[in-house]
Amino acid sequence: MHITETPEAEQVLADTRRWLERAVIGLNLCPFASAVHLRQQIRWVVSQARSEDALVEELARELRLLADADPDQVATTLLIHPWVLNDFLDYNDFLELADATVEALELEGVLQVASFHPQYQFADSEPEDISNFSNRSPFPTLHLLREDDVERAVEALPDSVRLYETNIETLRRLGLDGWRRLFADADA
Numbered sequence: 001m002h003i004t005e006t007p008e009a010e011q012v013l014a015d016t017r018r019w020l021e022r023a024v025i026g027l028n029l030c031p032f033a034s035a036v037h038l039r040q041q042i043r044w045v046v047s048q049a050r051s052e053d054a055l056v057e058e059l060a061r062e063l064r065l066l067a068d069a070d071p072d073q074v075a076t077t078l079l080i081h082p083w084v085l086n087d088f089l090d091y092n093d094f095l096e097l098a099d100a101t102v103e104a105l106e107l108e109g110v111l112q113v114a115s116f117h118p119q120y121q122f123a124d125s126e127p128e129d130i131s132n133f134s135n136r137s138p139f140p141t142l143h144l145l146r147e148d149d150v151e152r153a154v155e156a157l158p159d160s161v162r163l164y165e166t167n168i169e170t171l172r173r174l175g176l177d178g179w180r181r182l183f184a185d186a187d188a
Contacts, residue, residue: 009046012082015138016044020078022182027174029134029167032153041075049084052094059113059142060101066144067107077144085140088119098142112150114143130171133179134164 025034036042045062049055059079066077085091098113116137121127157163171179 006048009048012046012080012139013044016078016080016141018183019138023133023179026182027167027170029170031157031163032149036075039075041071041073043069043074043077045077045079047079047081047084049081051084052097055081055084055094056097056101059098060105062144063102063105063107063111066146067105067111071146071149075146075149079142079144080137080139081142082139086118088117088121091115091117091119091140109147112145112147114145116141116143128176130174130176130179131168133171134167 020033020037024030025037043062043066045058047055047058049058058081062077062079066074085094092115095113095115098115102108102111102113116135117140118136118138119127120135120137121132122129122135125132174182
């Protein structure tokens with residue numbers, strides 16, 4: 001299921017789907033993503049927000065929708081916001097507001113927000129360090145998840161505590177050139 005309003009938004013959606021399929025699922029960066037993608041349980045929302053305030057309103061709406069949705073119909077939401085928070089430091093600061101929104105809606109312990117951004121950079125890493133690419137998406141994206149689903153997935157995955165390390169090893173083997181080749185046809 002996806003929500004878009006413009007041809008431009010359709011391209012944002014297509015680019016994000018390509019990233020999910022080729023990187024997140026294709027490289028197995030998130031072993032839980034494939035099942036919800038195949039069952040079409042991802043709610044894809046391309047935000048039209050042009051300000052942080054508008055994005056907070058949309059985030060609150062999407063959090064409520066996910067909390068109220070049948071988990072068999074909507075397991076998770078990708079709120080893609082290509083027109084706001086393109087600077088990673090601004091985006092990173094916004095994540096506190098995202099968490100505060102979860103708390104204000106009394107959804108703490110029920111839902112959580114994971115973060116993806118085209119300039120994602122872990123603390124103490126260089127901008128082009130391949131480890132950053134585990135959280136790099138084509139556009140700023142807030143991933144809304146149910147805490148129960150995260151807990152079940154972690155329990156079901158042997159050695160889930162090593163997932164981050166496994167992702168870094170995968171990305172290092174792939175390298176920057178390999179990452180670029182994953183999406184080479186998208187640039188043509």
